[in-house]
Amino acid sequence: GNSVTQMEGPVTLSEEAFLTINCTYTATGYPSLFWYVQYPGEGLQLLLKATKADDKGSNKGFEATYRKETTSFHLEKGSVQVSDSAVYFCALRVGGAGSYQLTFGKGTKLSVIP
Amino acid sequence: DTGVSQNPRHKITKRGQNVTFRCDPISEHNRLYWYRQTLGQGPEFLTYFQNEAQLEKSRLLSDRFSAERPKGSFSTLEIQRTEQGDSAMYLCASSITMGFDPNEKLFFGSGTQLSVL
Numbered sequence: 001g002n003s004v005t006q007m008e009g010p011v012t013l014s015e016e017a018f019l020t021i022n023c024t025y026t027a028t029g030y031p032s033l034f035w036y037v038q039y040p041g042e043g044l045q046l047l048l049k050a051t052k053a054d055d056k057g058s059n060k061g062f063e064a065t066y067r068k069e070t071t072s073f074h075l076e077k078g079s080v081q082v083s084d085s086a087v088y089f090c091a092l093r094v095g096g097a098g099s100y101q102l103t104f105g106k107g108t109k110l111s112v113i114p
Numbered sequence: 115d116t117g118v119s120q121n122p123r124h125k126i127t128k129r130g131q132n133v134t135f136r137c138d139p140i141s142e143h144n145r146l147y148w149y150r151q152t153l154g155q156g157p158e159f160l161t162y163f164q165n166e167a168q169l170e171k172s173r174l175l176s177d178r179f180s181a182e183r184p185k186g187s188f189s190t191l192e193i194q195r196t197e198q199g200d201s202a203m204y205l206c207a208s209s210i211t212m213g214f215d216p217n218e219k220l221f222f223g224s225g226t227q228l229s230v231l
Binding site: 004032036041042043044045046051089091093095099100101103105107 | 117118145147149154155156157158159162170172205207214216217218219220221222223224225
């Protein structure tokens with residue numbers, strides 16, 4: 001089946017530190033990969049995505065590269081801000097046979113302190 | 115565009131009672147999903163609708179769960195004879211898409227938190 005494994009949190013960083021959240025996956029087909037973010041009290045929001053190997057998704061200073069050879073989609077940001085404090089979810093979707101569901105990892109809680 | 119709206123935000127019920135949640139998707143979004151999220155876990159897929167047709171149901175969706183989207187607009191999720199294991203956040207998401215689109219963008223609501231005592 002399909003599954004996503006994320007590094008466990010919580011992760012606490014000082015403002016302007018470098019962020020990496022690891023994500024690896026297994027999939028029965030060729031997946032599209034996503035990072036979603038959940039700010040306190042809000043719904044999940046799409047942060048970035050990549051739909052084929054070697055694609056780089058980017059948004060708000062965050063980046064992730066679709067690595068088929070290592071089945072990974074690690075999230076990075078060069079300098080985090082307090083406003084980046086949230087829970088981050090890695091997810092995949094494998095199309096086919098009418099199945100459009102997203103498979104999520106468990107989430108990684110990030111806290112950024114001033 | 116007011117976003118995806120879910121009601122109620124919180125629901126506390128006793129074991130054995132029935133509960134119903136409502137989701138209002140973004141206007142004209144033709145696809146609607148239900149997910150369930152328990153503490154410390156990522157969301158898990160329950161079911162989805164294309165317009166009014168329910169096209170896929172997860173094995174997680176037992177016979178006690180039923181979802182409807184009668185006119186292809188709002189949707190309801192009913193849980194009958196609730197159990198303590200049903201305690202979770204129930205999330206709704208919508209999109210405007212047809213078929214499989216790798217660029218499909220889901221918009222999630224803030225969820226309904228269910229607590230079964």
